[in-house]
Structure formats: structure tokens, C-alpha cells
Amino acid sequence: MVGVGTHYNPGAQEDDGDMTSAPDASAQRSKLLTSEDWWAIWLGGLLIALTAAGVITGVAGVGRWTGDPTAAFAGRILPIAVLGIGFALITAIAAQIMGGSFMVHQTGFIPLFLLAVVAYFVANQTGIRAVGVGYAFWALLLGLLISNTVGTPGWLKPAIRSELYIKTGLVLLGAEILFNRVLSLGPPGLFVAWLVTPIVIFFMYRFGTRVLKIASPSLVIVIAAATSVCGVSAAIAVAAAARAKKDELTLAVGMTLIFTVIMMVLMPIGIRAIGMDPIVGAAWIGGTVDATGAVVAAGAMLGEEAGQVAAVVKMIQNILIGIVAFLVAVYWVTNVEKSEGSTQPAAMQIWIRFPKFILGFIGASLVFSFVLTPMMGEEAVTGILDLTSDFRGWFFCLAFVSIGLESNMKQLMGQVQGGRPIQLYLVGQTFNVVLTLAASYLAFGGILFDRVL
Amino acid sequence: MTGCCSALRARASDFRLRASAGPVRLVIGLVALGGLAFGLAHVSRLPGALGETVRGNLAADREATALFYTEVDGWEDWRSRR
Numbered sequence: 162m163v164g165v166g167t168h169y170n171p172g173a174q175e176d177d178g179d180m181t182s183a184p185d186a187s188a189q190r191s192k193l194l195t196s197e198d199w200w201a202i203w204l205g206g207l208l209i210a211l212t213a214a215g216v217i218t219g220v221a222g223v224g225r226w227t228g229d230p231t232a233a234f235a236g237r238i239l240p241i242a243v244l245g246i247g248f249a250l251i252t253a254i255a256a257q258i259m260g261g262s263f264m265v266h267q268t269g270f271i272p273l274f275l276l277a278v279v280a281y282f283v284a285n286q287t288g289i290r291a292v293g294v295g296y297a298f299w300a301l302l303l304g305l306l307i308s309n310t311v312g313t314p315g316w317l318k319p320a321i322r323s324e325l326y327i328k329t330g331l332v333l334l335g336a337e338i339l340f341n342r343v344l345s346l347g348p349p350g351l352f353v354a355w356l357v358t359p360i361v362i363f364f365m366y367r368f369g370t371r372v373l374k375i376a377s378p379s380l381v382i383v384i385a386a387a388t389s390v391c392g393v394s395a396a397i398a399v400a401a402a403a404r405a406k407k408d409e410l411t412l413a414v415g416m417t418l419i420f421t422v423i424m425m426v427l428m429p430i431g432i433r434a435i436g437m438d439p440i441v442g443a444a445w446i447g448g449t450v451d452a453t454g455a456v457v458a459a460g461a462m463l464g465e466e467a468g469q470v471a472a473v474v475k476m477i478q479n480i481l482i483g484i485v486a487f488l489v490a491v492y493w494v495t496n497v498e499k500s501e502g503s504t505q506p507a508a509m510q511i512w513i514r515f516p517k518f519i520l521g522f523i524g525a526s527l528v529f530s531f532v533l534t535p536m537m538g539e540e541a542v543t544g545i546l547d548l549t550s551d552f553r554g555w556f557f558c559l560a561f562v563s564i565g566l567e568s569n570m571k572q573l574m575g576q577v578q579g580g581r582p583i584q585l586y587l588v589g590q591t592f593n594v595v596l597t598l599a600a601s602y603l604a605f606g607g608i609l610f611d612r613v614l
Numbered sequence: 615m616t617g618c619c620s621a622l623r624a625r626a627s628d629f630r631l632r633a634s635a636g637p638v639r640l641v642i643g644l645v646a647l648g649g650l651a652f653g654l655a656h657v658s659r660l661p662g663a664l665g666e667t668v669r670g671n672l673a674a675d676r677e678a679t680a681l682f683y684t685e686v687d688g689w690e691d692w693r694s695r696r
Contacts, residue, residue, distance in 0.1 A: 475683065
């Protein structure tokens with residue numbers, strides 16, 4: 162089990178093994194069954210396959226409620242229990258084969274799942290939902306509250322496998338990255354989302370590591386991805402790709418959640434106050450507000466058509482998450498981790514260090530984009546994704562509860578490093594806001610392309 | 615001997631104090647968490663921009679917590695709407 166402050170990818174045998182000799186076939190085979198990276202692919206692949214084959218036709222979830230809390234569970238208790246047992250079984254099998262204990266994992270998993278249910282329950286209150294504070298926030302807070310008051314019970318710890326849950330969720334998320342469908346949404350959106358985002362990531366990485374001199378490059382890249390791509394989901398993907406510490410992910414997620422709500426409220430007000438063209442303003446919102454849901458909400462404040470433009474720009478930006486995570490993983494194993502060692506990594510060493518779940522993440526995207534969509538049709542694929550995205554939500558929720566349960570507030574505060582991560586976020590977001598405004602005017606103001614609406 | 619016993623007693627008392635402090639802090643934390651949830655659930659009643667945004671989201675049943683575009687209602691229709 163990974164303790165607080167350790168890095169992602171506890172499959173340490175992949176990272177700490179002998180880097181000078183190529184692993185033999187039997188060792189390689191055993192990693193297929195002993196590393197959480199590979200298990201993320203097996204579990205994610207299994208759920209995708211069962212859904213695509215029509216074996217799984219529904220995923221239980223906590224319902225929305227307003228004043229009556231029991232409405233959240235009306236007719237849902239049994240399906241949620243079945244889901245919990247199913248998750249407990251497949252994760253316990255993984256735990257057993259990875260060297261843990263099936264029964265010990267089961268014992269801890271059920272309470273962990275119940276905490277995830279509580280997080281969903283709070284997040285699904287209609288008023289709270291409308292503010293834009295989702296399950297990730299509540300799952301983290303619940304975990305943090307327990308670990309920093311009574312302490313995380315020993316019997317719960319074997320089920321706390323945040324990396325497994327995050328990476329399984331990411332493999333499932335990969336299926337939702339539909340290149341062919343989203344890229345056809347149009348060149349203006351592509352211009353705003355795909356031109357500005359890489360520039361902002363590069364700028365923030367250089368600024369964070371060179372100017373602010375933040376000691377952890379993984380913290381810098383996680384904040385940069387959350388700011389420039391799509392908030393929490395990008396932070397999760399890049400944190401796993403760069404093997405960031407759990408505290409670093411928690412900090413980035415916390416910042417992005419707070420600033421997302423602020424920007425969701427203030428940007429439409431600012432756009433209306435200065436009389437900006439709502440379509441340009443909407444593209445600006447789509448390219449800058451971190452969270453997808455907040456973009457939809459803020460864009461809608463400018464009108465229906467503007468809301469659609471904001472959503473489309475954000476959708477196109479969402480697609481970047483796969484490319485960014487892949488490139489960060491490659492950059493980390495070939496540059497960042499190389500500098501920590503003494504030798505230039507050879508191809509085999511790069512392969513050993515490479516976070517394997519990325520293969521599942523990218524593979525799922527490619528299969529859904531270029532194999533399943535042409536083969537099954539868009540409607541069928543949409544139906545599959547409706548279910549796999551629910552699975553993905555549960556795995557992310559379990560991951561955030563786990564991260565909270567493993568986190569120590571003192572160490573978390575240590576990540577703040579005199580406010581430098583917040584300075585990085587603010588400077589990076591300001592740069593993002595200015596650059597995206599210029600790109601939005603060029604693309605949606607009728608200068609580079611015909612006006613879309 | 616007496617000094618040793620009193621030191622042990624002091625340590626036991628300190629341990630009991632710390633052990634009981636955990637549940638108390640948990641209860642306080644849960645109350646604070648409940649208060650935060652209650653406050654956020656009623657943000658729509660606030661005047662001003664925040665209240666207006668939240669009321670708009672409630673009225674349109676908008677998915678303001680979506681982490682990814684596939685969680686936004688009607689995402690599959692965006693292309694045809696465009």
C-alpha cells in the first residue's frame with residue numbers, strides 16, 4: 162500500500178527494477194498480472210467489453226434529490242448494492258493476484274464504496290449540483306476528514322488502491338475521447354482549443370519550474386494541465402501520467418474547483434458588461450473555464466447559441482486530454498526521470514518506465530473512434546459510453562475517497578510552498594485568458610473564419 | 615517507583631485524551647461538512663451573480679458538475695445543432 166506523499170504507480174517493480182538488463186519473458190508475464198497499470202487495463206477493458214457486448218445494460222447510481230434525501234435512493238438501494246459487490250469482487254480478484262488478500266480487500270472495500278455513495282449523495286443534491294461542486298470535492302473532503310481526525314482504520318487500508326481506481330477510470334475515460342466525432346465540430350473551435358492549450362501548458366511548465374522554481378515538476382504539470390485543458394479530469398490523467406504525488410493532485414483539484422466556480426460566475430458578467438460579442442465571449446469561456454460543466458453553465462448565461470459555442474470549444478479541448486497525457490508520459494520517462502538517473506534511458510528502459518495504463522487509455526480512444534463508431538454506428542456507441550462513463554465516475558469517486566483517506570493535512574499544506582502553486586495557477590490562468598481572448602476574436606469574430614452563427 | 619507510576623499514568627491519560635479527541639474532531643468536522651453542504655444547497659437564494667447563475671442552472675437542469683463532455687446532456691447532438 163502506498164503511503165501519503167509517495168508517487169503514483171505503486172507498481173514499483175516497474176520503476177525500481179534493474180534498468181540495465183532487459184526483463185525476461187516470465188518476469189514480463191508476471192508484471193501483466195502484478196502491476197496496477199496492467200490491472201487497470203484488464204478491469205477497464207472488461208467493463209468496456211461487457212458493456213459493448215450487451216451483457217451490462219445499466220449502471221446503478223445515486224439519484225438527484227432536492228428536499229427529501231430518501232429520493233436519492235428510491236428504488237436504487239439494491240442496484241447500488243449489486244454494483245458495490247461487483248466492484249468489490251473484481252477489485253478483490255485483482256488485489257489477490259497482485260499479492261494481496263481477497264478477503265481482507267473485500268472487508269475494506271465495502272465501507273470505502275459506502276463513502277463514495279455518500280459523496281455522490283451530497284453532490285447530487287440539486288442545489289449543490291447547480292453550484293458545480295461535484296462528487297470529487299465531497300469524496301476528497303470525506304476522506305480527509307476521516308484520516309485527519311480518527312485516522313484511517315487499518316482494516317480499511319488494504320482496499321485503498323487509489324492508483325488502481327484512477328487508472329481504471331482513465332482507461333474507461335479513453336473510450337469517451339472520440340476524435341472523429343469531436344474534431345468534425347469545426348476549424349474555429351479547433352483553432353481556439355488546440356492552438357492555445359499547448360502554448361499555455363508549455364508556458365506554465367517553464368514558468369513554474371524556472372521562474373517560481375517549484376521543486377516538483379509533476380506538481381507544475383498537473384496544475385498546468387488542469388488550468389489549460391479541462392480541470393479535474395485533466396489533472397487526474399496527467400497526475401497519473403507524470404506519477405504525481407497524491408497531495409499534488411489534491412492541491413490541483415482543490416484550486417481548479419474553487420477557481421472554476423469563480424470564473425463560471427464572473428466571466429459571463431464581464432462579457433456582458435463590456436458588450437463583447439456573445440459568440441466570441443462564449444468561445445473565450447469554452448477555452449478558459451476549467452471544468453466542462455461550468456463552461457456549459459457559464460456559456461448558457463450568454464444565450465442559447467453562445468452556450469453551444471462554449472460547449473463545442475470545450476468538447477474539442479476535452480479531446481486534448483488523451484494527447485496531453487500521452488505526451489507527458491513520454492516526456493517524463495525520457496526527460497524528467499532520466500535526469501533523476503545517471504544514464505540515458507534505452508528503448509527498453511523507456512518501455513519499462515512507461516505507465517502502461519496509458520496504452521489502455523489511448524487504445525480505448527482509438528478503438529471507439531476508428532473501429533466501433535464506423536462499425537456499430539454513433540447511436541450504439543453513445544449508448545455504450547453512457548454506461549462506461551457511469552463506471553468511470555464511480556472509479557474516480559473511489560479514487561478521491563482513497564486519496565483523502567491517505568492524505569495528511571500537514572503534508573498537504575506543505576505542498577502550498579509559500580503560495581507558489583497558487584501563483585502558478587493565477588499567472589497561468591491570466592496568460593490563458595489573454596491568449597484565448599485573442600484566439601477567440603480571430604476564430605469566432607469573422608477574421609480567420611466565416612462567422613459560425 | 616512512584617515517579618515511574620505517575621509518568622505511566624500521565625502517558626495513559628495523554629493517550630486517552632488524544633484517543634477521545636479524534637472522535638470529537640470527527641463530529642465537529644462532520645457538522646462543518648454538513649453546514650457547508652447546507653450552505654451550498656441554498657446558494658440559489660442569494661442575490662447577485664452567483665445566485666443568478668445557480669438559479670439559471672437549476673431552471674434549465676444544467677449539468678454544472680460535468681467533468682467531461684460526455685456527461686453533458688445532449689452532447690451527442692452538438693454536431694447537428696451546430
